[in-house]
Amino acid sequence: MAGASKAVADSRANLPFVYRQYSPEQLRQVLHKMYLIRRFEEGAEECYMRGLIHGTMHLSIGQEASAMGICMPLAEDDQITSTHRGHGHCIAKGAEVSRMFAEFFGKTTGYCKGRGGSMHIADVAKGNLGANGIVAGGIPIAVGAALSSKMMKTGKVVVSFFGDGANNEGAFHEALNMAAIWKLPVIFVCENNGYGMSTSTARSTAVKNIAERAAAYSMPGVIVNGNIFSEVAEASFKAVERARAGEGPTLIESKTYRHRGHSKSDRNRYRTKEEIEDWMANRDPITLFETELRDFGFIDDHGIQAIRDAVAKEIADGIEFARASPAPEIATLENYVYTEHA
Amino acid sequence: MDAAVRELSYAQAIQEAMAIAMDMDERVFLMGEDIGVYGGAFQVTGDLVERYGTDRVIDTPISELGGAGVAVGAAVTGMRPIFEFQFSDFATLAMEQIVNQAAKMRFMLGGEVSVPVVMRFPAGSGTGAAAQHSQSLEAWLGHVPGLKVIQPATPHDAKGMLLAAVADPDPVMIFEHKLLYKMKGHVPEGHYTVPIGKAEIRREGRDLTIVATSIMVQKALDAAAALEGEGIDIEVVDLRTIRPIDRQTIIDSVKKTSRLLCVYEAVKTLGIGAEVSALVAESEAFDYLDAPIVRLGGAETPIPYNPDLEKATVPQVPDIIAAARDLVKGVR
Known part of the structure; x- marks a missing residue:
């Protein structure tokens, strides 16, 4: 995205990174998208409760600043691989919520034509190579995409999102090592929300910070407060610059929290109500960003309300689009297994 | 030499097919363990690294899962990797990427991507390598919709089916019996394909x-x-x-x-x-x-x-x- 002009930049010299780097309009769009992610997931959850969506889903409510911050410096043709908790990444990379809802409803107008659902949501045209049902499954794939970028000299940067649980999978270690020895343009983003399903990182992971793992692969390991948009975006910006310059990968650990349970089967027995309420009341990423924007004079209450209203309409329209869309014909069951059947 | 009677070993036929594929298409490259200066555990890649360089004949670390995943990721984003497993037994280390990712990605994404990756698996017994280096696991992969699984039995087919595999938009798994590598047979020069799916x-x-x-x-x-x-x-x-x-x-x-x-x-x-x-x-x-x-x-x-x-x-x-x-x- 284009940077702010020098005069404007000077007037914001003491503000955090994103307020110096991006225009007020761009930042208001970020708030818009953070709301869009939040309301999309709330809408999906409601549709699930009402029986309109089946299966399961993993909500990233509480992690919106992480998805938006990482994607902020990416170009449209840069690529990402995502996780089972990937709705936010998908929207942050540019997906339309209507086609996402349609996918959740299993409709032909969905991004995966009803074959993937929440866990495999993708938007290849916008560079999202897909969420993944296998923990750490997308990490080597991102390294392969970065290898393509290097071999074809496209200049693309690839981001691999994964959770704290993935850092104990072999694929994580193998992929980071290969990215480092081949100096590939890839950024590893560990969204550490404290728990791999029910098991806390304290119980599962030998290092205190997952970013420390970067030392083993001779790449920078950066820790950011994943609930502060500017911190995440700044780390991502630097990692993207490093990747594009051919200097190799970066591991960013974005410390955050999911407000909801792991999936729809979660009874929340492994964390306290007080802990959850504390994160929701005091460290909500949208509240934090919105307050900053208002305090720094980038938006007023009227502007905030306009964003909320616009998002509410987008969500309602998206759900309506999904409901009205056609379901796949049973006769098309075996489509897309092989290319010639497409 | 008269092309009609030219004989190559099965291993030479595969090597020739890979060279032709790389000559024809700059997106084709090779990945695997010790396939560069070592020439591959069974000398199938041989001296290809001297002709095509380390950028196209890539030695991977001993990371079958990660390596297979990198090949899948490269395939999805426009390259045409040929990934060599040192032994087919090591597919067990990479089953996640083969079965959950390569085989299903196109389907899960509603046809939005293809995964044109070729994986080669030296397979079978008869070399005294015992239980972990002698298995025939092709039926495991044959059970997975989304994969194509082939077992060429002659040098002629080894070359023609590999060239068909490289041209195929979907993931093709090639099981090569290690005792066949030295088998000699007629192999035509130049490019030809032997169709996948035809006995x-x-x-x-x-x-x-x-x-x-x-x-x-x-x-x-x-x-x-x-x-x-x-x-x-x-x-x-x-x-x-x-x-x-x-x-x-x-x-x-x-x-x-x-x-x-x-x-x-x-x-x-x-x-x-x-x-x-x-x-x-x-x-x-x-x-x-x-x-x-x-x-x-x-x-x-x-x-x-x-x-x-x-x-x-x-x-x-x-x-x-x-x-x-x-x-x-x-x-x-």
Whole structure:
């Protein structure tokens, strides 16, 4: 995205990174998208409760600043691989919520034509190579995409999102090592929300910070407060610059929290109500960003309300689009297994 | 040299196919363990690194899971990787990427991507490498929709099917029997393809159909030649592809001969022989059968180290001869 002009930049010299780097309009769009992610997931959850969506889903409510911050410096043709908790990444990379809802409803107008659902949501045209049902499954794939970028000299940067649980999978270690020895343009983003399903990182992971793992692969390991948009975006910006310059990968650990349970089967027995309420009341990423924007004079209450209203309409329209869309014909069951059947 | 009689080994044929593929398409590259200056554990890549450089003949760390995933990711984003496993047994380390990612990605994404990756698996027993370096795991991958699984049995097919695999938009798994690498045979020069999904009748006959895979094709041919003197006329079908399987060639052959013997090296139970038997039993060829279907497969054991035990684990020519004779003579 284009940077702010020098005069404007000077007037914001003491503000955090994103307020110096991006225009007020761009930042208001970020708030818009953070709301869009939040309301999309709330809408999906409601549709699930009402029986309109089946299966399961993993909500990233509480992690919106992480998805938006990482994607902020990416170009449209840069690529990402995502996780089972990937709705936010998908929207942050540019997906339309209507086609996402349609996918959740299993409709032909969905991004995966009803074959993937929440866990495999993708938007290849916008560079999202897909969420993944296998923990750490997308990490080597991102390294392969970065290898393509290097071999074809496209200049693309690839981001691999994964959770704290993935850092104990072999694929994580193998992929980071290969990215480092081949100096590939890839950024590893560990969204550490404290728990791999029910098991806390304290119980599962030998290092205190997952970013420390970067030392083993001779790449920078950066820790950011994943609930502060500017911190995440700044780390991502630097990692993207490093990747594009051919200097190799970066591991960013974005410390955050999911407000909801792991999936729809979660009874929340492994964390306290007080802990959850504390994160929701005091460290909500949208509240934090919105307050900053208002305090720094980038938006007023009227502007905030306009964003909320616009998002509410987008969500309602998206759900309506999904409901009205056609379901796949049973006769098309075996489509897309092989290319010639497409 | 006269092109019509030019002979190459199976390994040389694969190497030539990879070189042609790289010459024809700059997106094609090779990845694997020790495939560069070492030349590959079985010298299949040989000196290719000298011709194509380390950017296109990439030595990976010993990271089968990660390496396979990198190949999948590169394939999805526009490259045409050929990934060599050092031994097919090591597919066990990469099953996640092969089965959950490569095979399903196109389907899960509603056809928005293709995964044109080729994976090569040196397979099979007979080298004294014991239980973890001698398996035949092709049926495992043959069970997965989204993959194509081939087993070329001759140098000619090894080259032509690899070139077909590289041109294929979907993931193709090639199981190469290690004892075939030194087998010599006629290999045409230049580019040609042998279609995936098409079996080949190696020998025509009236009395019995043997459907064989990989190294068992030559053993079946040897058995058929030995039985010729007894007046037993055997048809040998080289399956070549186990997914998608060529049903029609098998069915037509059994309708002609009225007897079926399946011969394969992998563990007999739940193997390709079960599939071939079942598809015949389900087809119109069932009514033509004059004898029960018989399977000759590997013993229900890991591959042992002792050479005599190792040999006894998988079907040998005398086993095929005995089974074929019994079938035709009505002993079964």
